[in-house]
Amino acid sequence: MSDRIMGIIGLALSGFYLWAASIIPESFMMDAIGPSTFPNIIAAIFGICSIYFIARPDPEPRWPALNRLAEIGFTVVVCLLYAILLPHLGFVISTALAASYMSWRLGGKPLVAVLIGAGISVGIYVCFKLVLGLSLATGPLGF
16 A cells, blocks of 8 residues: 555656646757756656556555654654755765764764764765866865
């Protein structure tokens, strides 16, 4: 039953995405395929996958215990806080904090998780900012 419910929700979201793609304004600089082609393709794939879930659901899953669901919920909160704090703390600090928490929750010891979080943050910063030249949120320390 849960697969069918998610399939119906996915199908509704796919329809909403198609509608949203249809109201994208046309630019004076048009390319051959137009601005809504890619969103339409994504919506179509999403809709097909949703129909599959409705037509061929898996057996009912065994849901995790309440404490595990709470941990998943807290991880979602950490991801939302990451998005909120990113412009204020900058990419390096925000990513280090979020990656440290995730590493800890995935079973790392606290000190090792902090080192891994810092390494992930600096590694991504080096790849994206210094190597690829992409723009990342600048924090209070200037990086």
